[in-house]
Amino acid sequence: xANKVSPSFLSLLKHCKTxxxxxxIHTHIIKSGQHSDxxxxxxxxxQYTLVTPNPNTKTLHHAHxxxxxxxxxxxxxxxxxxxxxxxxxxxRDSFATFLTMCRNNVQPDSFTxxxxxxxxxxxxxxxxxxxxxxxxxxxxxxxxxxxxxxLISMYSEGGLVQxxxxxxxxMSEPNVVAWNAMINGCVRCCDVKGAEMLYRxxxxxxLVSKNIMLDGYMKSGEVLLAKTLFFEEMNVTDDVSxxxxxxxxxxxxxxxxxxxxxxxxxxxxxxxxxVSLTAILSVCAQAGAFExxxxxxxxxxxxxVVWLRSVxxxxxxTYAKCGNIDMARLVFERMPGKKSIVSWTTxxxxxxxxxxGEQALNVFHQMEKSGIKPDGITFVSILYACSHAGLxxxxxxxxxxxxxxxxxxxxxxxxxCMVDLYGRAGELQKAYNFIIEMPVKPTAVIWRTLxxxxxxxxxxxxxxxxxxxLTELEPNDSGDHVLLSNIYAVAGKWKDVATVRKSMSSQRIxxxxxxxxxxxxxxxxSFVAGEEENEATKEAYKKLREIMLRIRVEGGYVxxxxxxxxxxxxxxxxxxxxxxxxxxxxxxFGMSRLCNGSMIRIVKNxxxxxxxxxxxxxxxxxxxxxxxxxxxxxxxxxxxGYCSCRDYW
Ligand code: ZN
Ligand code: ZN
Numbered sequence: 001x002a003n004k005v006s007p008s009f010l011s012l013l014k015h016c017k018t019x020x021x022x023x024x025i026h027t028h029i030i031k032s033g034q035h036s037d038x039x040x041x042x043x044x045x046x047q048y049t050l051v052t053p054n055p056n057t058k059t060l061h062h063a064h065x066x067x068x069x070x071x072x073x074x075x076x077x078x079x080x081x082x083x084x085x086x087x088x089x090x091x092r093d094s095f096a097t098f099l100t101m102c103r104n105n106v107q108p109d110s111f112t113x114x115x116x117x118x119x120x121x122x123x124x125x126x127x128x129x130x131x132x133x134x135x136x137x138x139x140x141x142x143x144x145x146x147x148x149x150x151l152i153s154m155y156s157e158g159g160l161v162q163x164x165x166x167x168x169x170x171m172s173e174p175n176v177v178a179w180n181a182m183i184n185g186c187v188r189c190c191d192v193k194g195a196e197m198l199y200r201x202x203x204x205x206x207l208v209s210k211n212i213m214l215d216g217y218m219k220s221g222e223v224l225l226a227k228t229l230f231f232e233e234m235n236v237t238d239d240v241s242x243x244x245x246x247x248x249x250x251x252x253x254x255x256x257x258x259x260x261x262x263x264x265x266x267x268x269x270x271x272x273x274x275v276s277l278t279a280i281l282s283v284c285a286q287a288g289a290f291e292x293x294x295x296x297x298x299x300x301x302x303x304x305v306v307w308l309r310s311v312x313x314x315x316x317x318t319y320a321k322c323g324n325i326d327m328a329r330l331v332f333e334r335m336p337g338k339k340s341i342v343s344w345t346t347x348x349x350x351x352x353x354x355x356x357g358e359q360a361l362n363v364f365h366q367m368e369k370s371g372i373k374p375d376g377i378t379f380v381s382i383l384y385a386c387s388h389a390g391l392x393x394x395x396x397x398x399x400x401x402x403x404x405x406x407x408x409x410x411x412x413x414x415x416x417c418m419v420d421l422y423g424r425a426g427e428l429q430k431a432y433n434f435i436i437e438m439p440v441k442p443t444a445v446i447w448r449t450l451x452x453x454x455x456x457x458x459x460x461x462x463x464x465x466x467x468x469x470l471t472e473l474e475p476n477d478s479g480d481h482v483l484l485s486n487i488y489a490v491a492g493k494w495k496d497v498a499t500v501r502k503s504m505s506s507q508r509i510x511x512x513x514x515x516x517x518x519x520x521x522x523x524x525x526s527f528v529a530g531e532e533e534n535e536a537t538k539e540a541y542k543k544l545r546e547i548m549l550r551i552r553v554e555g556g557y558v559x560x561x562x563x564x565x566x567x568x569x570x571x572x573x574x575x576x577x578x579x580x581x582x583x584x585x586x587x588x589f590g591m592s593r594l595c596n597g598s599m600i601r602i603v604k605n606x607x608x609x610x611x612x613x614x615x616x617x618x619x620x621x622x623x624x625x626x627x628x629x630x631x632x633x634x635x636x637x638x639x640x641g642y643c644s645c646r647d648y649w
Contacts, residue, residue: 156185218248320350357389423453
């Protein structure tokens with residue numbers, strides 16, 4: 001009788017996706033007395049673990065209790081639960097289940113080992129993994145294809161690639177999955193040469209293998225090899241290949257190529273996926289490529305991915321980093337669904353970088369009202385906003401609030417923001433006391449922040465005190481020496497300037513090279529001061545000479561030599577070296593290329609110097625040209641002779 005009924009229970013069970021009907025059938029099974037049938041109970045347990053949406057801990061433990069109450073549980077029941085636990089939020093429960101299984105003398109099979117080894121890999125617990133490997137040997141399963149492949153992954157994830165290799169070498173006939181696992185293991189351990197050797201030896205290469213190699217080349221900076229593989233050796237490509245290459249280009253700083261590839265992708269009629277889209281947007285953000293970002297925005301709107309939160313956040317970040325706060329706001333306000341902490345923080349940071357302190361504070365309060373709790377990064381942005389807008393008191397309040405109301409331990413970044421806050425406001429002694437009273441040991445970065453403030457406010461005495469601390473921590477930093485010598489120069493202490501300069505050259509301290517980028521016709525051009533001449537720099541120099549002459553005649557420009565370079569260079573050479581700063585070259589190039597009325601956007605890797613700042617102000621007035629410059633610390637928007645930073649940066 002029982003055997004007659006069971007198939008109908010089984011087919012019913014297989015169609016149940018949610019918890020309620022499964023529970024109902026469970027009741028019927030008990031009533032009909034078939035709960036002692038191992039086959040039926042096994043499938044009942046399976047169905048509990050497949051509940052949609054993902055089974056929660058309670059459901060899984062319910063399934064577990066069915067198993068423990070069953071007089072003779074089978075390996076199928078154990079395997080089902082072990083797999084379910086390994087994919088749950090409590091992967092370690094799969095180990096416990098595995099131990100019970102062994103204790104109850106139920107023989108583990110290849111599935112059992114694959115599942116527990118996967119858990120060991122996902123929680124990177126190689127210790128347990130090694131023990132499981134030993135047990136696998138005892139049961140004679142270590143050479144099984146699935147088990148060996150999972151062992152390879154497990155060891156690679158745990159950083160024990162040499163063990164993985166041993167398992168691989170002992171496999172009699174590794175299939176393509178095992179080969180891929182081994183190659184991926186080498187890539188994960190940054191052994192791209194080892195990966196390549198395996199890849200060449202592989203009897204059958206599938207698309208996955210090629211994608212793994214692409215990723216490996218990109219991660220190890222072998223852009224050329226990646227390009228050869230992608231463009232010359234791959235006839236078939238998929239979403240993963242394209243996004244790997246786009247992400248790879250951007251992570252290796254090949255912005256032009258990332259853009260080019262994206263255009264190509266579009267031209268071929270392929271749809272960029274979420275990963276490539278967010279990667280390319282982050283390229284735009286880093287490079288300040290506003291025009292390209294706008295094209296992408298259009299694409300996002302048209303292609304129907306506008307509802308993806310990650311894409312929206314990337315778009316928001318792009319506009320914020322390109323200095324277009326209105327567009328950033330638009331994206332922010334039109335964002336579908338609930339805004340995430342990332343969206344809010346990006347908006348706060350964007351406003352902060354522009355110096356819109358009050359607005360940043362408003363967004364912060366809106367976020368609190370919407371029920372989203374700020375995190376440490378949000379507080380970095382809001383403190384930054386306060387310091388760049390001169391809101392010292394508010395900044396202190398936020399620092400207090402972070403610690404006391406939100407229970408967030410301040411990190412070095414937060415301490416640095418506070419030093420910057422006091423420093424910018426000219427409260428140098430307060431900044432110094434703050435550093436001394438910090439519960440953690442101040443880093444060079446923190447002292448350097450104060451040194452920068454001493455430079456802005458011309459406090460020689462404190463600067464010397466800070467410099468002593470800095471030399472103890474990082475004796476070879478060129479920036480510190482340059483700053484100190486500038487402080488001396490401003491105070492007219494030429495002897496001291498010479499001493500610093502001498503000690504710099506005797507210790508061979510090199511200045512960090514500055515670069516600037518500008519986008520013209522959706523192509524990024526980068527300029528480095530003093531680099532070899534090429535077509536673009538020739539054009540830039542020619543235009544720059546004309547600009548400098550005009551601002552000298554019409555704007556009364558005199559090079560800010562003393563503040564901007566070291567003193568003991570010959571007068572003429574001095575003016576030359578400031579006039580060659582990369583941001584000036586980028587500006588000149590932009591002006592020679594762009595038609596009237598367009599805005600100039602420049603990104604610079606270092607802080608803009610006083611002289612370049614003055615030149616940009618004058619150009620914005622005399623040429624009636626709006627310029628946006630993003631330097632290492634903030635945005636400067638120049639209009640009609642003024643800068644949004646109010647000469648305070
Ligand atoms: Zn400069
Ligand atoms: Zn400025």
